[in-house]
Amino acid sequence: MEQHVTPCEDAPPPLMYRVERPVFDEAYLHTQLLHPRERSPKTIRQRLAQQLHCSSERAKAIALSFLPILTWLPSYPVKEYLFGDLVSGLSTGVMQLPQGLAYAMLAAVPPVYGLYSSFYPVLLYTFFGTSRHISIGTFAVISLMIGGVVVREAPDSMFMIQALNGTATNTTVFIDTEARDARRVHIAVVLTTLVGVIQLVLGLLRFGFVAIYLTEPLVRGFTTAAAVHVFISQLKYLLGIQTPRFSGPLSALHSVTAVFSDITSTNVTTLIVGGVCMVVLYCVKDLNERFKKKLPVPIPGEIIVVMVSTGISYGLSLSENYQVDVVRTIPSGLLPPAIPDFSLLPNLVTDSIAIAVVGFSMGISLAKIFALKHGYSVDGNQELIALGLCNFVSSFFHTFAITCSMSRSLVQESTGGNTQIAGLLASMVVLLVVVAIGFVFQPLPQTALAAIIMVNLLGMFKQFRDIPALWRTSKIELAIWLVAFVASVLLGLDLGLLVALGFAILSVIYRTQSPKSVILGQVLDTGLYCDVDEYEKAAECTGIKIFHSNSSIYFANSDLYLNALKEKTGVDPVHLQAIRKARKRKLKKESAERESQNHKSPQKMSAVVKLDLELGVTHEVVAGGGSQNHLEVQGNGQVAETHTESDSEETRFLEPLCPVHTLILDWTPVNFIDSVGAKAIKLVIKEYAAVDVCVFIAGCSRTLLAELRTLQFFTGVVAPEMVFPTVHDAVLHCRRRTGHMHPRLL
Secondary structure, eight states: OOOOOOOOTOOOOOOOOOOOOOOOOOOHIIIISSSOOOOOOHHHHHHHHHOOOOOOOHHHHHHHOOTTHHHTTTTTTTHHHHHHHHHHHHHOOOOOOOHHHHHHHHHOOOOOOHHHHHTTHHHHHHHOOOOOSSSSEEHHHHHHHHHHHHHSSSSGGEEHHHHHSSSSEEEEEEEEEHHHHHHHHHHHHHHHHHHHHHHHHHHHTOOOOGGGGHHHHHHHHHHHHHHHHHHHHHHHEEETTOOOOOSSTTTTEEEEEEEEHHHOOOOOOOHHHHHHHHHHHHHHHHHHTTTTTTTTTTTHHHHHHHHHHHHHHHHHHHHHHOOOOBBBOSSSOOOOOOOGGGGGGGGGGHHHHHHHHHHHHHHHHHHHHHHHHHHHOHHHHHHHHHHHHHHHHHTTTOOOOOOEHHHHHHHHTTOOOOTHHHHHHHHHHHHIIIIIGGGGTTTHHHHHHHHHHHTTTTTHHHGHHHHHHHHHHHHHHHHHHHHHHHHHHHHHHHHHHHHHHHHHHHHHHHHSOOOOOOEEEEESSOOOOOEEOOOOOOOOOOEEEEEEEESSTTTTTHHHHHHHHHHHOOOOOOHHHHHHHHHHHHHHHHHHHHHHTTTTHHHHHHHHHHHHHHHHHOOEEEEEETEEEEEEEOOTTTTTEEEEEEHHHHHHHHHHHOOOOOEEEEETTTTOOOHHHHHHHHHHHHHHHHHEEEEEEOOHHHHHHHHHHHTTTTSSTOOOGEEEESHHHHHHHHHHHTTSSOGGGO
């Protein structure tokens, strides 16, 4: 049985919107209605006094902003938060240990320096950071960028030593690894110091907004490329082969070529150990993902792999019996602080800027995600200061640059972490290992660390799914993603980031130079105006063209704006001026032809006049059908001649050059205009006025109007009476105006 659904009779009536007011223009609004406030400009001395004044409240606010821990630690709810922070801190610390050891390999420094980098920065961030959930420490992308710089500045070729092999003719070449590692540590420490200084200065100068220039597609494409670099760099450890480490453009291709050219020397034992570790880690991560709602804490797969592989390596003597590379020496205790070798600074400035920006971008993006989820706010400037202090201060204790880790941050948040007390406890776990039991991990196979790194890259490789999604939503963002990925893979992470950033800026310029331009029409019986090509109910107003372009007007696109205006409206003042000149030439030619015809028979006309004078009558001579000569006899016997041109010629000249008599520029989407754009608009208004087409402007914001007044826009052909607050105001004014104008403008 069919059921017919009828509208509910008790439905509330639609909300009505009725406004009855005069049509406003800018002249009336500015002088009669709004009454702008008179504000005397402040002197430089007054501004400095306002910024530098000191009071107890201001001092307290500065202290709380610089040390965010003071805002939440005094009111820390021990019963509610302590257990969750304790579990979270232990879980994150257990995860931080193997990642610190593994990511030190990416940074091309001995593994113990990864543990140092997992302790000092985490401890400092507890006091200075504003995020409650991110886990600060080593991160694959930053470690790889550091490793690229370190290998470039201290390649293996600098530490080649030739040793005699029995006779003077036989020599063996080997690498002085101790000297190489010491040099690389110095470079990494100096680079970290410079990164910290840059981040600290940017934070103090309130430059926390710099991260917005690294758009999400750019960051995701860049990190995916970094994952490719990381994966390639770990192949030699997984296979147990010895290949040089490359840096610079095409380093990824050179590394792959070197690995495959030497693949026949693969250590099978190393490959088996690494493969088993990868399988175990993948299965544990899959179990954690599937049963994350049922498990109280994630299964610590990484520390399990580290402990089991270390035990097997120690029990079977994999290093001596099967030539499996292991971590070897891990000194116990913390190294004393030392001043970095600042003579290395000049070669590291460019790299440090890239690392500083990328590290901050990673940290602030993840911090904002957790802050939004848990209902608090993070300060981008304070985050810069916190990261800068973590890197700068920690570099004196032999660490390399850090940022937040996505995998550890997810663990810290999902296991119940509520504050950075969890991070503090995680750093204590690392400290315990460094001070007391670091020697236990000396037999740890490097292939196990490579397996940990590779499995942790799965999340980054899943970002390839962005490609079909961006293809459906935004082709420009897809182009940014692909350029960031391809450039970073081929040119290296430093140059790739620069190319990607430049392309992203160019995409913004492209968008401003290729905006969507439409003609608006009025929706019947409303004050709404929509695109006539897209909506059926939008109808153009007779004789009026309403032009809308969703871009600002400045030096780079002012010509494009005017070209789109002429193309969309179909009204080109240059073309109309040419038509007008052609009409003038044609009328002059016709007038000259008539005059020549009139001068051909002057004697005949004089005879006729003489005869008619005698008869006392008026005679009409029609010449060419275009003019009439009236000869009348006046009372004193003189003849008066009157010459009358036909109105048809004047009418033909005064006919409108086109059916459009008014253009309305909808400036609702215009955010700013510069002097070049203002001059271009004034010039086109003057050109249209010369062909009897009036131009009005509608929808300007008060900020834009202030800019126009500063640019002295309202002079000459442009007056405030030509600017209206809404498009509907402008349309109503034009309709009333054209009703009382010369017929040629109707």
